[in-house]
Amino acid sequence: MTPLLYGFTAVGIDLPSVSDRVGPxxxxxxxxxxxxxxxxxxxxxxxxxxxxxxxxxxxxLRLCExxxxxxxxxxxxxxxxxxxxxxxxxxxAALSLLLRDDDYLFSHHRSHGYYLAKHAPMxxxxxxxxxxxxxxxGGLAGSQDISFPERRFYSGAILAGATAISAGSxxxxxxxxxxxVTVAGFGESATDEGVFWETVNYAALAKLPVVFVxxxxxxxxFSPQLKRTLLDNISQRVAxxxxxxxxxFGNDAMLVYRSLRDAVARARKGDGPTFVEAYTYRWxxxxxxxxxxxxxxxxxxxxxxxxxxxxxxxLEQALMGHGLLADQEKVQLQQRFTAEISESFSFAxxxxxxxxxxxxxxxxxRATPEADRLLAEVELQEFDAHQxxxxxxxx
Amino acid sequence: xxxxxxxxxxxxxxxxxxxxxxQQAMSLSPSVIVLGQLVDYAPGVFGTTTGLAEEFGSQRVxxxxxxxxxxTAIGIGAAVAGMRPILVHHRLDFMLYSMDAIxxxxxxxxxxxxxxxxxxxxxxxxxxxxWGQGPQHSKSLQAWFAHVPGLKVAMPATAFDAxxxxxxxxxxxxxVLMIEQRSLFGxxxxxxxxxxxxxxxxxxxxxxxxxxxxxxxxxMVPFSLRVAALLGEDxxxxxxxxxxxVSPLDTESVIQSVKKTRRVVVFDPAWTSFGVAAEVIAQVxxxxxxxxxxxxxxxxxxxxxxxxxxxxxxxxxPDEKKVASKLRSLFRRVI
Numbered sequence: 001m002t003p004l005l006y007g008f009t010a011v012g013i014d015l016p017s018v019s020d021r022v023g024p025x026x027x028x029x030x031x032x033x034x035x036x037x038x039x040x041x042x043x044x045x046x047x048x049x050x051x052x053x054x055x056x057x058x059x060x061l062r063l064c065e066x067x068x069x070x071x072x073x074x075x076x077x078x079x080x081x082x083x084x085x086x087x088x089x090x091x092x093a094a095l096s097l098l099l100r101d102d103d104y105l106f107s108h109h110r111s112h113g114y115y116l117a118k119h120a121p122m123x124x125x126x127x128x129x130x131x132x133x134x135x136x137x138g139g140l141a142g143s144q145d146i147s148f149p150e151r152r153f154y155s156g157a158i159l160a161g162a163t164a165i166s167a168g169s170x171x172x173x174x175x176x177x178x179x180x181v182t183v184a185g186f187g188e189s190a191t192d193e194g195v196f197w198e199t200v201n202y203a204a205l206a207k208l209p210v211v212f213v214x215x216x217x218x219x220x221x222f223s224p225q226l227k228r229t230l231l232d233n234i235s236q237r238v239a240x241x242x243x244x245x246x247x248x249f250g251n252d253a254m255l256v257y258r259s260l261r262d263a264v265a266r267a268r269k270g271d272g273p274t275f276v277e278a279y280t281y282r283w284x285x286x287x288x289x290x291x292x293x294x295x296x297x298x299x300x301x302x303x304x305x306x307x308x309x310x311x312x313x314x315l316e317q318a319l320m321g322h323g324l325l326a327d328q329e330k331v332q333l334q335q336r337f338t339a340e341i342s343e344s345f346s347f348a349x350x351x352x353x354x355x356x357x358x359x360x361x362x363x364x365x366r367a368t369p370e371a372d373r374l375l376a377e378v379e380l381q382e383f384d385a386h387q388x389x390x391x392x393x394x395x
Numbered sequence: 396x397x398x399x400x401x402x403x404x405x406x407x408x409x410x411x412x413x414x415x416x417x418q419q420a421m422s423l424s425p426s427v428i429v430l431g432q433l434v435d436y437a438p439g440v441f442g443t444t445t446g447l448a449e450e451f452g453s454q455r456v457x458x459x460x461x462x463x464x465x466x467t468a469i470g471i472g473a474a475v476a477g478m479r480p481i482l483v484h485h486r487l488d489f490m491l492y493s494m495d496a497i498x499x500x501x502x503x504x505x506x507x508x509x510x511x512x513x514x515x516x517x518x519x520x521x522x523x524x525x526w527g528q529g530p531q532h533s534k535s536l537q538a539w540f541a542h543v544p545g546l547k548v549a550m551p552a553t554a555f556d557a558x559x560x561x562x563x564x565x566x567x568x569x570x571v572l573m574i575e576q577r578s579l580f581g582x583x584x585x586x587x588x589x590x591x592x593x594x595x596x597x598x599x600x601x602x603x604x605x606x607x608x609x610x611x612x613x614x615m616v617p618f619s620l621r622v623a624a625l626l627g628e629d630x631x632x633x634x635x636x637x638x639x640x641v642s643p644l645d646t647e648s649v650i651q652s653v654k655k656t657r658r659v660v661v662f663d664p665a666w667t668s669f670g671v672a673a674e675v676i677a678q679v680x681x682x683x684x685x686x687x688x689x690x691x692x693x694x695x696x697x698x699x700x701x702x703x704x705x706x707x708x709x710x711x712x713p714d715e716k717k718v719a720s721k722l723r724s725l726f727r728r729v730i
Contacts, residue, residue: 104476138509149512154475158499164465165500168472168480175428175454175478182472195495198465205460362506363545364643365513365568370479374423374566375592380404380585381599383553385620387582 069289250278431483552616559593
């Protein structure tokens with residue numbers, strides 16, 4: 001028996017499948033490792049198109065990340081922190097099928113999957129990483145702060161901040177009454193922040209049309225969840241605020257899709273927020289493509305075990321089993337995506353760097369159209385300074 | 396811009412002017428919402444939100460849990476999605492729970508989107524003074540926020556400015572921190588009935604003078620006017636420039652006055668060191684330093700937290716007679 005990390009032992013023990021676990025018996029990273037190869041991915045009747053679309057999205061994202069990773073350090077032309085999402089493709093893939101144009105999506109710093117999930121252009125993503133004028137944000141944001149406002153996609157590097165902001169766009173959507181929803185994607189480390197729980201409380205209280213999707217990849221940079229909290233029971237804590245929750249194996253793209261589909265539908269109907277906790281694992285280092293393990297924070301065996309449960313491979317196996325994907329078709333997809341990636345590199349590399357900068361104009365608006373429209377100009381300067389100005393007794 | 400449709404002007408208090416501004420903003424646009432603790436109860440944050448919930452409903456006038464951090468973030472998200480939220484803090488000190496939302500998100504929202512997204516959030520932060528408010532109910536901190544790019548900081552001193560700057564903040568495109576000193580809330584002033592604007596970065600001359608320039612912000616504006624009146628009794632003419640907004644700072648108006656008087660005294664209702672007064676003096680020194688006839692001076696609070704005891708409050712806050720006397724002697728010495 002091989003001892004695994006964090007006090008658990010044994011591989012290959014046949015435990016109940018993680019996908020069967022619901023309710024208070026929340027799944028954990030340890031249980032997923034103990035269960036070994038995942039065997040429960042299913043493609044149900046009428047789900048063939050969804051399965052194929054999820055697969056294509058994940059394949060495109062994986063190829064995109066791998067290509068960026070190959071270029072990242074050697075060329076050193078992408079001079080910004082990049083947090084790769086290899087291994088964590090399932091949640092963005094599901095969102096790519098579920099969100100409307102008028103929905104909002106806020107993501108953490110591991111942003112590329114979410115960016116593509118909102119159908120923002122790959123070329124502008126690449127150009128942003130290269131700091132070019134044609135980047136999604138003209139080279140001002142980079143990978144960890146990238147946004148594409150026209151597609152209602154935003155991200156940021158300060159963990160729970162974007163999650164809290166997501167409740168605000170959800171409030172606007174609730175007041176607007178057009179059925180729009182907001183989704184916030186974040187890692188489990190974001191739940192270490194106090195503002196996360198303030199947000200969960202208010203979203204539940206106000207029945208906001210928001211879906212919180214937590215990609216629990218177990219690590220805050222190097223630090224494992226159980227070194228940071230006594231219990232790995234995030235979903236149960238959310239339940240204490242009165243919010244429906246669903247903890248699932250996050251590398252089963254079909255399961256992730258169904259769970260998020262139900263959560264999005266709930267929000268759209270006006271039934272309030274849902275918390276989805278998708279257990280997954282990052283293959284790359286915290287930042288950068290290679291292992292950044294300076295401290296021995298994870299065992300090679302754990303990483304290998306998770307690679308055996310690759311979200312793309314799991315779905316591919318099922319697709320092929322159902323005759324929904326042939327080897328040749330996969331090669332064609334790879335060729336198509338590789339060509340798109342190659343074009344994106346060319347675009348980014350050949351684009352100009354930003355030129356002259358108007359610092360003030362970048363930070364403050366140059367025009368005030370609403371104020372111009374609604375407010376009058378008046379000037380009064382007289383003022384009696386001899387009035388009593390001490391604070392009155394009382395609060 | 397719409398022409399003034401009515402010339403009606405009424406003498407109302409600073410608090411009533413804020414309430415009128417909020418009421419008119421909510422009438423003008425359904426995108427305006429108010430979030431804050433107890434904003435929907437009759438006392439209405441010192442009378443500034445009274446009646447709004449009855450008129451506009453609890454969806455738009457929202458009592459918020461004591462979760463300032465989430466409240467500010469939700470304000471940002473709502474603004475990004477097209478709303479014009481106003482966040483209200485009974486005391487600025489409580490707003491500090493939301494420093495991450497203000498500094499890491501709100502201030503740089505426009506910047507990091509490369510100007511393609513904006514978050515016009517108005518934050519009303521009230522500062523206590525007197526009657527034992529003590530160190531957790533009286534901090535002003537305008538220098539902290541004026542230091543951060545992408546935030547505007549207003550410090551209205553009069554009822555007219557309170558309403559005009561509030562409306563300008565709500566319907567402008569940038570995030571604004573309105574620092575409102577509680578001790579000004581009862582001061583009356585002539586306020587037009589129509590919705591009007593007071594622009595950012597436009598100081599106003601409250602008093603003409605040729606001997607020295609007073610630059611003041613917020614509650615120090617009436618204070619410096621009273622000091623100026625005392626000096627006037629001795630034939631010393633102080634010109635008083637009310638900054639109105641400390642970010643953007645109207646350096647031009649200050650410089651114009653200083654070119655004439657060649658003396659500058661800055662009144663800032665905050666700790667002395669590293670503050671707005673220091674910034675104003677630095678700007679003057681960079682442009683007019685060699686032409687000054689006297690060393691610049693700061694009239695601020697001691698570099699100490701605020702005491703509770705009324706006896707110590709008297710010692711802590713600047714006293715107009717003592718300041719007038721100090722300036723009188725300095726003025727005579729340098730002439």
